[in-house]
Amino acid sequence: MSEQNVKQQTRQDRHQDQEQDQDQDRPTEEELRFAGASDHRKAAGRSMSALAMLRRLPQLIRRALALAWRVDRGSTALLLACQAVSGVLGALALYATTGTIAALITAGPVVGRLHQAAPSLLLLTGSSGVRALLGAVIAGLSERLSPRIGREAEMELLTVATAAELAAYDNPGYNDRWDAADRGADTAKELLGDAQNILAAAVSLAAAAGVLTALHPLLLPFLLLASLPQGVAAVRSARIHYLAMLDTTEDRRVLGMLRWYLVDKNTADQVRSDTVAEHLLDKYRQAGARIDRTTDRASWQSARVTLLGSTAAGFATALVWTVLLVLLAKGLVGVASAGTAVFALRTAANGLQGMVSHGARLYRVGLYLDDWAAFLDEAGGHRIERGRTLPEPPEVVEVRDVTYTYQDADAPALDRVSLTVRRGEIVALIGENGSGKSTLLKLVSALYLPTRGTVSWDGLPTGELDAHAAWRYTARVPQEFARWPLTARENVHLGQPSADGDTAVLAATALCGADEVVAGLRSGLDTLLARQWWGGQELSAGQWQRFAVARSFFRSTRNPGLLILDEPTSALDPRAEHRIFKNLRALARDRAVLLVTHNLSNVVVADRIVVMAGGRIVQQGSWAELSVRPGLFRELLDLQRDRGVPGPRTATAS
Numbered sequence: 301m302s303e304q305n306v307k308q309q310t311r312q313d314r315h316q317d318q319e320q321d322q323d324q325d326r327p328t329e330e331e332l333r334f335a336g337a338s339d340h341r342k343a344a345g346r347s348m349s350a351l352a353m354l355r356r357l358p359q360l361i362r363r364a365l366a367l368a369w370r371v372d373r374g375s376t377a378l379l380l381a382c383q384a385v386s387g388v389l390g391a392l393a394l395y396a397t398t399g400t401i402a403a404l405i406t407a408g409p410v411v412g413r414l415h416q417a418a419p420s421l422l423l424l425t426g427s428s429g430v431r432a433l434l435g436a437v438i439a440g441l442s443e444r445l446s447p448r449i450g451r452e453a454e455m456e457l458l459t460v461a462t463a464a465e466l467a468a469y470d471n472p473g474y475n476d477r478w479d480a481a482d483r484g485a486d487t488a489k490e491l492l493g494d495a496q497n498i499l500a501a502a503v504s505l506a507a508a509a510g511v512l513t514a515l516h517p518l519l520l521p522f523l524l525l526a527s528l529p530q531g532v533a534a535v536r537s538a539r540i541h542y543l544a545m546l547d548t549t550e551d552r553r554v555l556g557m558l559r560w561y562l563v564d565k566n567t568a569d570q571v572r573s574d575t576v577a578e579h580l581l582d583k584y585r586q587a588g589a590r591i592d593r594t595t596d597r598a599s600w601q602s603a604r605v606t607l608l609g610s611t612a613a614g615f616a617t618a619l620v621w622t623v624l625l626v627l628l629a630k631g632l633v634g635v636a637s638a639g640t641a642v643f644a645l646r647t648a649a650n651g652l653q654g655m656v657s658h659g660a661r662l663y664r665v666g667l668y669l670d671d672w673a674a675f676l677d678e679a680g681g682h683r684i685e686r687g688r689t690l691p692e693p694p695e696v697v698e699v700r701d702v703t704y705t706y707q708d709a710d711a712p713a714l715d716r717v718s719l720t721v722r723r724g725e726i727v728a729l730i731g732e733n734g735s736g737k738s739t740l741l742k743l744v745s746a747l748y749l750p751t752r753g754t755v756s757w758d759g760l761p762t763g764e765l766d767a768h769a770a771w772r773y774t775a776r777v778p779q780e781f782a783r784w785p786l787t788a789r790e791n792v793h794l795g796q797p798s799a800d801g802d803t804a805v806l807a808a809t810a811l812c813g814a815d816e817v818v819a820g821l822r823s824g825l826d827t828l829l830a831r832q833w834w835g836g837q838e839l840s841a842g843q844w845q846r847f848a849v850a851r852s853f854f855r856s857t858r859n860p861g862l863l864i865l866d867e868p869t870s871a872l873d874p875r876a877e878h879r880i881f882k883n884l885r886a887l888a889r890d891r892a893v894l895l896v897t898h899n900l901s902n903v904v905v906a907d908r909i910v911v912m913a914g915g916r917i918v919q920q921g922s923w924a925e926l927s928v929r930p931g932l933f934r935e936l937l938d939l940q941r942d943r944g945v946p947g948p949r950t951a952t953a954s
């Protein structure tokens with residue numbers, strides 16, 4: 301081997317080694333999936349401490365009450381009033397205890413002592429009765445408010461989620477934030493209960509603390525000291541559980557996804573015919589086992605912490621009782637006061653314990669709720685923030701030097717594409733799979749904004765348009781269209797009917813053959829579609845596609861502008877397909893139509909054919925020009941005609 305060759309070989313080896321090193325550094329697909337984007341939440345969970353909790357609680361209680369206030373002002377005001385009255389009555393009852401005991405232990409005849417104790421006893425029993433009544437009202441109000449709060453939180457989340465840019469869905473971080481926010485909305489209903497319990501505990505603690513301080517100033521500080529170990533343990537335990545929840549986020553998502561694929565109607569046939577159930581169930585078991593391992597570990601850690609806290613609390617309580625006995629022995633508190641102190645200590649200890657345990661729970665709920673609130677603030681970081689210009693239906697749509705790169709993609713899906721579409725024109729986009737046709741359609745219809753370059757409607761860049769106003773002038777048949785679980789009529793007008801009743805709906809169905817489907821439905825346009833819901837009537841794939849086309853024709857008739865058809869006839873029989881293309885010409889008269897189809901015989905209808913490859917436009921022209929000019933279009937046309945059997949000659953040959 302020559303010296304030159306050896307050097308080259310060495311360079312190649314080094315290069316290969318480097319590539320191998322890089323491959324080793326690069327996370328595997330599995331690791332990528334588990335690299336959760338929830339690190340900021342883990343940091344928040346780790347910084348969970350008793351002090352942080354104390355600082356956070358007032359804000360969380362305010363948030364709970366604000367949510368409740370928004371849902372139902374009357375019930376919230378009543379709840380707070382009942383809580384306050386209950387607290388005052390609790391304090392009065394404790395004071396009445398001293399009076400009762402003092403009266404009972406004085407010397408003299410029993411009747412006289414009872415007579416003396418009567419007002420205190422009356423106050424004691426009266427306040428207990430009223431407090432029990434108030435407790436029932438409070439519980440009822442909480443039960444009324446909590447589910448409503450949960451629903452309000454979910455409604456806000458759903459509203460905000462629909463206000464996010466479509467491109468958000470290509471960002472894994474968005475899905476992670478959505479999951480967390482969804483969980484936050486789910487826990488929102490617990491917020492009021494916990495906040496309410498903390499308030500109740502705080503009120504009874506305050507009442508007992510006042511009584512204890514009046515009896516002897518030493519008692520309260522000792523009691524607070526005694527509650528410290530249990531408080532710290534409760535916060536630690538809450539932190540352990542929250543972190544375990546975060547650690548299992550990805551696996552819980554895997555479980556949810558597998559559950560969906562295993563039972564969803566769209567995959568049910570393949571789950572059976574491809575005998576894939578066992579494989580998916582195996583993955584389900586593995587993810588479940590990983591979750592169990594993490595939660596088991598967390599349970600053990602939490603149990604250890606709780607045990608330590610309880611042991612320390614036991615010693616601390618003994619200390620408080622010792623202090624009380626010493627005070628009694630030294631005559632620093634009287635017997636009646638000591639009796640009251642017993643009740644007050646129990647009440648205060650319960651109050652403190654309630655504050656700590658509910659506080660820890662509320663703090664944990666608060667962490668989830670932070671995720672919810674953060675999502676609301678910025679739609680998971682993807683709120684639609686474009687211009688406010690209200691567009692007219694576009695006369696000319698111009699794509700100028702546009703590049704579009706999907707999130708985290710190595711290469712752009714569209715690369716310096718320029719194209720103009722005018723009203724009255726049908727432009728067909730042709731190209732092999734992955735060449736960028738659907739992406740271009742989404743940019744033209746202002747669903748995506750370009751990474752570079754501009755897409756403009758009558759000279760106005762789509763980024764400056766009010767997005768919702770622009771979409772009103774856009775009618776689309778996407779490649780994967782929705783099968784809405786609504787009536788046949790709603791499946792056409794989508795909740796935006798025209799003033800002429802069913803006339804426009806029927807006209808739209810007649811243009812694409814959906815009228816024949818409607819004629820066969822048990823209640824015509826009133827028929828509920830999608831069988832899996834509420835006994836609706838199911839349609840075939842092609843019948844559904846006719847509805848998808850009818851929906852776009854209806855929209856297009858109401859607000860003529862852009863008509864975007866992405867493989868609109870892929871599931872249709874030749875007769876239905878023929879009907880659509882025959883009617884398309886008339887529809888296109890005052891609309892700009894962009895059509896994607898792999899059936900090249902359909903593009904005869906187009907005024908212009910644009911051929912794409914690798915995210916670029918490689919050919920443009922009419923059918924007559926492109927079908928004879930050497931290039932990708934003619935190649936694809938030939939391939940479509942040639943099925944490898946003797947028969948009709950190819951275009952090239954002819």
Ligand SMILES: Nc1ncnc2c1ncn2[C@@H]1O[C@H](COP(=O)(O)OP(=O)(O)OP(=O)(O)O)[C@@H](O)[C@H]1O
Nearest residue numbers: 470706709713731732733734735736737738739740
């Ligand atoms: N949501 C997405 N996130 C990341 N990459 C995407 C996404 N959608 C499409 N791509 C990539 O962009 C490129 C163009 O996709 P596009 O859907 O525009 O192609 P297409 O020409 O419509 O293909 P087809 O004929 O199969 O419908 C492909 O390489 C595809 O992998």
